Amino acid sequence: LNALPQRAPRQQIRFLPAPGKDESKAMELVATRVPMLADHPLVRGPRFRRLKIGAGHRLDTKASGVFVLGIGHGNKLLTYLYNCHLTKVYTVGGLFGKATDDFSDTGKLVEKTTFDHITREKLERILAVIQGTNHKALLLHSNIDMKTQEAYELAVKGLIRPMEKSPPIITAIRCLQFTLPEFQLEIHCLHETQQYLRKIVHEIGLELKSSAVCTQVRRIRDGVFTLDDALLRTQWDLQSIQNAIGKCQLKVQTEIEKTLG
């Protein structure tokens, strides 16, 4: 940013002595525009010394994926987006047969179990139940009185969701791949932490009368930001960042207006 061309130093009008037009020895004061020394780039220093960068929803060290950052005035938009309570989508990879103390495959082994009795059908049954109980929690925490017509209409459209702090809720979960002992799930959730998702994988293992650890947590969508909008580590330069901000501006604006009004 500091390498970009900067504005020229301000000019000031000073009355400087200059030799007169005629040959008299008196010095005249001539008004001239002179650049201010105090405004010289070497005096005033680089324009940007610090940038205010805010982070959106947290991402673990063991997890990867879309991570939203706000720069400068964009931090205000971050708070608005947080208050929109949009869902995030993760791909979670799991492995049957092991149980560790921190639910991931790098933790200390607690137990090993057999898993040859697990079929895709059983896994999908468990996922359907998880979805069902979380749907109930979604309706309960949204703080709407269930007895009103308004609540009924929102429930029909599927627009009920908690607009304040709530425990982690999974709005949708499905199995993408299943090859024993590995499996991959796609989870849409609200107000969650990655450790909670690892715990869910562990609990799925317990429900299937075996055990499971989480091998991978990858956020593929955070509200309106998807993997396509995300910049790779090699693309962290000014031009790409500016392009990305430009592309997302309209999406963010419409989403905030739609939800918060």
Added chain:
Amino acid sequence: KMAAVRGLLRAAPRSSPAPRRGLAQSAGTRSARQRREAEEAAPVFQYVGRAAKRKDRVFVWGFSYSGALGVPSFVRPDAGWKKPRRVQPTPYRLDTAEKISSAACGYGFTLLSSKTMDITKVWGMGLNKDSQLGFQRSIRDRTKGYEYVLEPSPIPLPLEKPQQTRVLQVSCGRAHSLILTDNEGVFTMGNNSYGQCGREVVEDEKYSESHLIHQLQEFDSRVVQVVCGQDHSLFRTKKGAVYACGWGADGQTGLGHYNITSVPTKLCGDIAGVNIIQVTSYGDCCLAVSDEGDVFGWGNSEYLQLASVTETTQVNVPRHLPFKIGKIKEAACGGTGNVVLTEEGNVFVWGYGILGKGPKLIETAMPEMIPPSLFGWSDFNPDIRVAHIRCGLGHFAAITNRGELFVWGKNLRGCLGTGRMEDQYFPWRVTVPGEVVDVACGVDHMVSMVKSFT
């Protein structure tokens, strides 16, 4: 010295097995290697074998003081710390001796039956003041019977060949019950003041502590379904005919008059000659579904149940209900509201009361569809369908093809099972730890047959 040390090392036996990692993976640091070897040496536990079968369970919930839930400790606590539980607001597991294939909830009592060939095929619990659970001999006084049965107790049936007959289905009404067997007809017991048990009404008959169980076998073909209304009984035979007996003041017997009938008589009207595949009743209104997807109704219409065909409040002859909602697969009648399920999996409700479309819809004469998104259908799960529907006196239940149970309606004494005591104006999931196979709705309690997940 060096040679001696080397020899020792070479002679030392290798205790740990060779590490199973690919050639492309490095051995890692010593701690990582040790950890991996420790992990591989750890014992593997087996909790369930490869051919593990899913277990069948029964869950009950609702009002417990009548004994209808079958858990005696709710009514008479057997430990000092237990308190009597008037209402069980969430599903509670009931331990049964056999796999229960059919259950029915009456007005304060429950019947459970199993398709076993053993002597004991039917168990009953709850109110027994009219011997609707047969004669339950009291332990304290061998001549008297119990008025309230708190635990599932076997009901002795007078079968000719007990070890060659199976009980297919049970049904319960207000004070009588029907038991359907595969080759010994229908057994009826309980109150017979209106002839609902299919036998002659005896004046001043004492129904409590009665040993009488009547057997009905005279039908045009084998009976395949029995249904109890409040004080009447309906029988559906294999040929598609419907027989009725019992109280008829609202025309619920459908025989063309408003008197009581004490012998099962065949119904005519619009269902004459039609192959009926399902009948249903719980209060005083009755519905029948034909194999072509038409629905016929008769009985009480004070709550607009049959207002689509007639303005009268009682209909005593089956009438075809001209609904243009598609081919109907299943129907269920409640006290004041009715519900049907079409072939596409849509649920339609009409009648009076909490119908399931929000607090504004209190009564309607024409069927209204409940949006499938309330049963869990969404773009993410487009193939969720409602598979079965059931009706209690003031509430409804629906089971989806994924085995989820949705309830809505009046929450009388916690009968919905949602955990809250408030009425539910739109379908709400009941959390049951298993896949719900079937559910029976009563006045203030419900029983569900559930298969465990794994």
